[in-house]
Structure formats: structure tokens, C-alpha cells
Amino acid sequence: MIKDNYILAIETSCDETAAAIVRNGRELVANVVASQIESHKRFGGVVPEIASRHHIEQITITLEETLAQAGMQLDDMDAIAVTEGPGLVGALLVGVNTAKSLAFAKDKPLIGVHHIAGHIYANRLEKEFEFPLLSLVVSGGHTELILMKAHGSFEVIGETRDDAAGEAYDKVARTLKLPYPGGPHIDRLAQEGEETIDFPRAWLEDGSYDFSFSGLKSAVINKLHNAKQKGETLEEKNVAASFQASVVDVLSTKTYQAAKEHQVKQVIVAGGVAANQGLRKALKSKFDGEDIELLIPPLRLCTDNAAMIAAAGAVAYQQGHRAGWDLNADPSLSLERYAKRSLK
Amino acid sequence: MNVLAIDTSNQILGVSVMKDGEVAGELITNIKKNHSVRLMPAVDQLMKETAIAPSDLSKIIVAKGPGSYTGVRIGLTTAKSMGWALNIPVVGVSSLEVLAYQGMFFDGYICPFFDARRGLVYTGLYNQEMQLVKAETNLLMTDWLEELKASDKPVLFLSPDIESHQEAIEEMMEDKAVIPPKALHVPHPSALALAGQNKEAGPLHALVPNYLRLVEAEAKWLEQQGKK
Numbered sequence: 102m103i104k105d106n107y108i109l110a111i112e113t114s115c116d117e118t119a120a121a122i123v124r125n126g127r128e129l130v131a132n133v134v135a136s137q138i139e140s141h142k143r144f145g146g147v148v149p150e151i152a153s154r155h156h157i158e159q160i161t162i163t164l165e166e167t168l169a170q171a172g173m174q175l176d177d178m179d180a181i182a183v184t185e186g187p188g189l190v191g192a193l194l195v196g197v198n199t200a201k202s203l204a205f206a207k208d209k210p211l212i213g214v215h216h217i218a219g220h221i222y223a224n225r226l227e228k229e230f231e232f233p234l235l236s237l238v239v240s241g242g243h244t245e246l247i248l249m250k251a252h253g254s255f256e257v258i259g260e261t262r263d264d265a266a267g268e269a270y271d272k273v274a275r276t277l278k279l280p281y282p283g284g285p286h287i288d289r290l291a292q293e294g295e296e297t298i299d300f301p302r303a304w305l306e307d308g309s310y311d312f313s314f315s316g317l318k319s320a321v322i323n324k325l326h327n328a329k330q331k332g333e334t335l336e337e338k339n340v341a342a343s344f345q346a347s348v349v350d351v352l353s354t355k356t357y358q359a360a361k362e363h364q365v366k367q368v369i370v371a372g373g374v375a376a377n378q379g380l381r382k383a384l385k386s387k388f389d390g391e392d393i394e395l396l397i398p399p400l401r402l403c404t405d406n407a408a409m410i411a412a413a414g415a416v417a418y419q420q421g422h423r424a425g426w427d428l429n430a431d432p433s434l435s436l437e438r439y440a441k442r443s444l445k
Numbered sequence: 446m447n448v449l450a451i452d453t454s455n456q457i458l459g460v461s462v463m464k465d466g467e468v469a470g471e472l473i474t475n476i477k478k479n480h481s482v483r484l485m486p487a488v489d490q491l492m493k494e495t496a497i498a499p500s501d502l503s504k505i506i507v508a509k510g511p512g513s514y515t516g517v518r519i520g521l522t523t524a525k526s527m528g529w530a531l532n533i534p535v536v537g538v539s540s541l542e543v544l545a546y547q548g549m550f551f552d553g554y555i556c557p558f559f560d561a562r563r564g565l566v567y568t569g570l571y572n573q574e575m576q577l578v579k580a581e582t583n584l585l586m587t588d589w590l591e592e593l594k595a596s597d598k599p600v601l602f603l604s605p606d607i608e609s610h611q612e613a614i615e616e617m618m619e620d621k622a623v624i625p626p627k628a629l630h631v632p633h634p635s636a637l638a639l640a641g642q643n644k645e646a647g648p649l650h651a652l653v654p655n656y657l658r659l660v661e662a663e664a665k666w667l668e669q670q671g672k673k
């Protein structure tokens with residue numbers, strides 16, 4: 102019989118202080134997320150220094166709650182995993198130094214995890230992976246198509262050349278004067294509205310799986326600005342619906358094409374924007390009747406959490422990856438660089 | 446009683462291990478290098494050399510700022526989470542107090558300070574008994590010197606950033622200012638251990654840096670609220 106393994110993970114890459122425990126890489130034992138959203142709302146976005154200050158206030162409380170939820174001790178853990186990047190450097194540093202301290206104090210292996218690898222692995226808490234698989238990662242900071250041929254191997258086959266999809270959502274929401282964070286508000290409005298405006302779709306060169314959202318973002322802002330100057334009023338819900346239609350069309354079409362070309366068995370949606378109803382619907386209809394399994398994580402696993410870091414950390418742990426005491430936060434850590442290192 | 450002391454609040458990285466009130470080991474560097482990369486290897490090395498395992502520790506003492514926000518957080522996060530994992534008390538000591546210990550035998554007032562850019566300093570005033578006689582603050586050096594020049598005793602100035610303020614100090618304080626050679630402006634982690642050994646540890650979760658300054662965005666926001 103193989104002994105169970107328990108990974109305690111920490112995630113502090115942006116504005117959530119999170120800790121979690123996962124058994125055997127697939128079973129969620131405890132999951133705690135302390136959100137700072139209320140604190141950043143008044144600034145209309147995340148203020149990095151404020152995020153870092155909150156992390157240091159919350160970190161040991163979050164850890165204690167996590168162990169209590171699991172009914173376990175730090176000594177019961179097999180390894181400590183932590184998000185080492187990408188993210189806000191000051192925020193990441195709190196998590197990285199905490200993880201190092203726990204591992205050092207208790208003589209446990211230390212494992213660095215890439216944030217996006219975490220988002221992808223959140224799905225493994227629901228369903229075992231079948232390779233090759235394609236993952237569409239969409240969040241405030243990322244829009245990427247990642248091909249995985251095995252555990253721990255990540256190939257970025259498409260990425261945004263300018264803004265991330267989530268960033269475009271935030272900026273459009275701000276122009277529409279919607280409260281922060283704007284993404285869910287646009288999604289809600291879009292459900293009520295209709296696509297009355299034909300906003301551009303950036304398909305880029307033939308065969309490219311890259312994305313671009315800055316043109317769309319400018320088109321929406323210009324449209325609103327021009328209407329205002331002419332004294333016209335645009336229906337907010339129709340602007341939201343038209344904007345979302347453009348984003349979702351590009352995302353779902355490119356995902357579908359890449360999935361077919363690489364003959365994948367599964368398509369995984371990951372990241373905060375995976376919570377978007379419009380995107381969920383579009384992907385479901387694209388893959389309806391196809392021999393490709395579409396996995397979309399439950400909402401609580403879409404946003405930043407540490408369970409996903411534990412799930413990815415468990416694989417890195419079993420593949421023998423260990424970080425040294427000199428582990429640092431890397432705000433621009435690339436997934437491919439991370440993958441190469443974690444396979445050594 | 447084995448104590449680990451950590452200071453990464455400014456450019457200096459300092460780690461010290463104390464066994465029953467005696468300094469067993471101390472490690473200091475004064476170079477522009479990343480604290481996050483170097484702190485844990487330094488702690489590991491010093492504890493190995495002094496033959497103390499993490500589970501042998503009875504207390505951790507940490508410099509809690511003021512200083513570089515990131516630097517302060519690296520040391521404090523490390524101390525706080527190590528203390529939490531080992532279930533031992535963690536004491537935070539002001540980084541200014543640690544620096545003031547360099548002037549322990551000075552007959553007068555001791556003024557430790559750190560440069561806070563744009564003419565500002567983090568500072569406070571201590572007496573020979575290491576008691577704070579003027580509260581720690583963040584203000585313009587020129588305003589601070591204006592306050593100090595009426596002092597009834599000489600003032601010893603201590604700072605790793607002494608060079609950029611020396612002229613102003615000498616000009617405004619005249620013969621009341623005492624400035625030692627550069628080598629004596631380095632805060633020692635053994636002094637940190639000394640300063641913290643008899644201090645009461647507060648609740649661990651509540652241990653936070655001594656920033657001495659609001660985040661700029663927050664200060665602006667508060668100002669706007671006041672105008673409303």
C-alpha cells in the first residue's frame with residue numbers, strides 16, 4: 102500500500118492570502134482564502150503595497166485556520182508548496198518566505214509552484230487528467246493556451262500580445278463606472294443585453310493562437326466616448342453584451358481550433374475568468390458533440406486559492422522537484438522556464 | 446535559552462544566535478543584495494555552525510522596522526512563521542532601537558535614523574538607558590534637526606545613511622553633534638538579541654512591521670475623505 106501524502110500550500114501572489122492542504126494531489130482536505138477585496142475596492146484596483154501589508158497580517162491566521170479545518174498538525178505534512186511567481190513581487194515574497202520558514206523549522210521539503218500551473222491543476226481536484234490536454238487560462242493577468250503532454254510539462258502555444266482578457270474586462274468596467282472588480286458585473290449585464298454593436302475581433306495571422314485585446318478595449322472606450330459627445334446614450338447592457346461576445350468568440354474559437362489541431366483528450370478552463378457565464382456557455386456549445394472532454398472547475402476553484410498550488414505541488418513533489426533555501430519570488434516567472442526546471 | 450535574532454529591515458542583513466545570554470554566533474553583511482534569497486541560507490548556516498536545531502530555539506527576535514518595506518517584511522515574515530511553526534514567542538524590536546545600541550556608552554542623547562528619501566528620515570531619540578525620549582517618527586531631516594538643536598546635551602548621530610545627511614547635521618547642530626567613524630554605523634544583530642531578550646512577546650498573529658508611514662494611496666484617499 103502506498104502511503105498517503107499531504108501537501109500544505111501557500112498562495113499570496115495577488116490580493117488573496119490563501120492556504121490549503123491536499124491529499125495525494127487530488128483530494129481537498131482544507132482550503133482557506135482570506136480575501137482583501139474590500140480593502141482595495143476604494144482604490145478601484147489592487148494596490149500592491151497594501152496587498153503585501155495585508156498578507157503579513159493574515160498569513161499565520163490563515164495557516165492556523167487551515168490546520169484546524171483539516172484537524173491536522175504541521176508535522177503531518179509531507180511537503181510545503183508555495184507560489185513563487187508570477188504575481189506581485191511584494192505579495193509573493195510573504196508567501197515564499199513563510200513557506201521557507203515552515204519547511205526550515207519542521208525540516209520538510211520545499212516546493213516552488215508556478216501560479217498558472219496551479220490554475221490548471223485546480224481541475225485535477227475534480228477529475229483525473231488525460232493527456233494530451235489543452236488548457237485555456239484566462240485571468241486578470243493571463244490569457245494563454247497551454248498544451249500538456251504529461252504531468253509537469255507545459256507548452257505555451259498561444260498567449261496575449263498586449264492586455265489579458267481580465268484586464269480588458271476591468272478597463273471596460275471602469276469606463277462603464279461599474280464597481281470593482283468589474284468582470285462579474287459585465288458578465289451579469291451581458292446576460293441581460295444583446296449584441297447590438299459589432300466590436301472588432303482580433304484573429305491575428307492565420308494559424309496563430311495568440312490573442313490581442315487592446316484594440317477591442319479601445320474600440321469600446323471610443324464608442325462610449327463618441328456617443329457621449331453626440332449626446333446619445335448607449336444601453337449599458339448591450340455594450341457589455343457586445344464586448345463580451347467579441348472576447349468570448351475569440352477565446353472559444355481559438356481554443357476549439359487548437360484542441361482539434363493537437364488532438365487533445367481534454368480541454369481545461371482555468372483562471373478567474375473561467376467563472377464567466379458567457380465563456381462557459383460558448384465553450385460548452387463549441388465542444389458539444391465532440392469527442393473532447395471539457396472541464397471547467399467549480400467557481401470556488403477558479404479564483405486564486407492555495408488548493409490549486411497544493412495540487413500542482415503534489416505532482417512536482419512526486420517528480421522529485423525540491424527548492425533550496427535560496428528560493429525567491431519571481432514576479433515574471435515563465436511557465437516554460439518553470440516546467441524545464443521542475444522536470445530535472 | 447536559545448535565541449535567534451534576524452534583521453533585514455535595511456541594507457544590512459544580520460543574523461545572530463544567542464545561547465543563555467551569550468553570543469554564540471553572528472553574521473552581518475552590508476551589501477546591496479537580495480534579502481529574500483540570502484536570509485534563510487544565512488540562518489541555516491549560522492544555526493548549523495552553532496549546533497542549534499530549529500527545535501532547540503526558545504525565542505525569536507526580529508527587527509520590525511522602520512526601513513525598506515520589503516526588507517522589513519522578509520525578516521518579519523520569516524520570524525513570525527518560524528515562531529508559529531515552532532510554537533515559540535517572537536519579539537519585534539524597532540530597527541531604530543537596534544541601531545541606538547551602537548551608542549550605548551555615549552553620555553548624551555542618541556539619534557539613530559534611516560534615510561526615507563526626498564529629504565525624509567525615520568528617526569527617534571534615545572537616552573543612554575536605551576529609553577525613547579522622543580517618539581519615533583517620519584519627517585524632514587531639516588525639521589528634525591530644528592527640534593534637536595535646542596538639546597541640553599550632545600547628540601550622537603547613527604545611521605548607515607550618515608553620509609547624505611552629515612553636512613546638514615553639522616551645519617545645524619554645530620558642536621552639539623557627535624558623528625562617529627563610518628564603521629560604527631552598522632546595527633548589530635547581537636544588539637537586536639540583547640534589546641529583545643527581556644521584552645514581552647505580544648500575540649503572534651498581531652505582530653506586524655513598524656512602517657511609520659501610511660501607503661501613499663491610502664494617505665491620498667484619507668486626505669480626499671477629509672475634504673468631502
Ligand SMILES: [Zn+2]
Nearest residue numbers: 240372373405
Ligand atoms: Zn490567478
